[in-house]
Amino acid sequence: MISSDIRSLIQKYDIPCPRYTSYPTVPYWKDTPSNIDWEDSVRQAFDRSYSKGISLYIHLPYCEKLCTYCGCNKRITANHAVEKPYIDTLLKEWQLYHTLFGRQPIVSEIHLGGGTPTFFSASHLQYLIENILSTSYIPSHPEFSLEVHPNYTKKEQLQTLYHLGFCRLSVGVQDFDEKVQYIINRPQTFEQTKRVFEDARQIGYTAINADIIYGLPLQTADSIRMTIDRVQKLRPERIAFYSYAHVPWKSPAQRRYTEADLPQSDQKRALYELGRELLLQAGYHEIGMDHFALPVDELYKAHQKGTLHRNFMGYTTQSTELLVGLGASSISDTWTAFAQNSKEVEDYMHEVEQGRLPISKGHMLTDEDLAVRKHILNLMCKHNTSWIEETPPYMKDALIRLKVLEEDGLVELNSHHIQVTQTGKLFIRNIAMHLDEHYWQSQSTQQVFSKSI
Ligand code: SF4
Known part of the structure; x- marks a missing residue:
């Protein structure tokens, strides 16, 4: 049985949201x-x-x-x-x-x-x-x-x-x-x-x-x-x-x-x-x-x-x-870059036959990407993340966005730490999304994700 509080949180947070693999x-x-x-x-x-x-x-x-x-x-x-x-x-x-x-x-x-x-x-x-x-x-x-x-x-x-x-x-x-x-x-x-x-x-x-x-x-x-x-x-x-x-x-x-x-x-x-x-x-x-x-x-x-x-x-x-x-569509990860192989089997096989790595798309991570990547990984695996240096600008923005989630009881925040609460674990994708600079800068592509719940 879901409580009415959780039900209203679900209604609020069941929105398209990445899975953060x-x-x-x-x-x-x-x-x-x-x-x-x-x-x-x-x-x-x-x-x-x-x-x-x-x-x-x-x-x-x-x-x-x-x-x-x-x-x-x-x-x-x-x-x-x-x-x-x-x-x-x-x-x-x-x-x-x-x-x-x-x-x-x-x-x-x-x-x-x-x-x-x-x-x-x-x-x-x-x-x-x-x-x-x-x-x-x-x-x-x-x-x-x-x-x-x-x-x-x-x-x-x-x-x-x-x-x-x-x-x-x-x-x-x-x-x-x-x-x-x-x-x-x-x-x-x-x-x-x-x-x-x-x-x-x-x-x-x-x-x-x-x-x-x-x-x-x-x-x-x-x-x-x-x-x-x-x-x-x-x-x-x-x-x-x-x-x-x-x-x-x-x-x-x-x-x-x-x-x-x-x-x-x-x-x-x-x-x-x-x-x-x-x-x-x-x-x-x-x-x-x-x-x-x-x-x-x-x-x-x-x-x-x-x-x-x-x-x-x-x-x-x-x-x-x-x-x-x-293999076709496989993604490789060097920690500082991603590359995905061609999705179509024929294209994939053709590229390899020509002696080329069959990459169709990818991404070179910036320093900020690498830092955010680490924090999102911490949240998904340990339900908390910290930083000791001065709060970087991307994290200042994230903390402002996360305020609403703090008021809803999903996270506890201080100037160098984010802690996911027990209730917040149900909404971990939403929480991670508040650190995702790319998401917030690209409003037009947000609908490509499945809903978070
Ligand atoms: S079609 Fe069925 S068996 Fe094939 S990958 Fe999808 S879920 Fe698995």
Whole structure:
């Protein structure tokens, strides 16, 4: 049950708002690096943080069936002949980065995302990962993980990747209610999902994450109750409880349903509150935004130690300074610059075939961007941020803007510190947005974001 105070805050703050997996956020990138500038930035980040190792995000964009709610960059096909040429291109792109590094990298983290990574056969996944590992040093406890859709995951694929060092799995659940599954075009039984959990546990995977989404079309309190009850029986170490992002102008398949099918803002928030309560009762702890973990989980431990980090892959325990994104639409991050690969598979493959890094857009961060980036990261990971030097001009502006949020009980402010309150944690995206200079200077592009609740 949501109190009337919270309900009025929801009405006030449920506005389009970035998710802050990067700062500046993608719509405000303006200073795209040339290929030469980007290569310099990669080399510098690689040398600066060599011993920490690098993170690799590999985008595998193919899916057999379209889930209508999906906002990912994906390509729907049943033609598996696409696998080998795509993997060959990924390896060529990796080789381009490897040449830039000038020496063998330490790969601390690999994440296979998509699309559906398990669209690819076990032998193709093996070919991809073996080639990368054979040209890298691997630390004693690497973080290798992959996303899976239970309907398209075979035990053999999990086994193959486990032998290559993968021990983390992220299982897409979303909702077990059949009427929700029908409208999002994602029929997925509890038994299929349970089988993947059992296979993974039996093989030796030690950390499993389940993704659940609240705010989906036709979703009710009963759907959330049933979904969380079933998921918590599987005991994933982590649960990501994401807010559905309604952006039909970017993801036209979302037009299969209308706004009227979606829980409205206070109903949506009530679904989150219900889910949160059920997860806490089941022994999970809230971590950062939309994430819950059991005390045995590394993310929980990092949260307790204050070492939680956030990047394009979401919350992570690794804070490498160089994230290399391979594949169509992948984003790379050198801490001082971002670059995104071409989104269309054909454009991406063409560029790599020509021996060029397939960058389509990016941003070189200014000193002010870097400072704000750090503060937003602190707020998202630790719910507070401080500065010791004289308050810089961008922060003076932010503090003025944040006054209203202080009056609403979302933050506590003093001249060198911002503290998010318990109520404020529900509105963390809104709070971060008040530090976002690009947002406030570009009123015309604010509507590109999904709503904050
Ligand atoms: S939700 Fe996953 S499986 Fe479904 S279309 Fe999107 S990327 Fe593919």
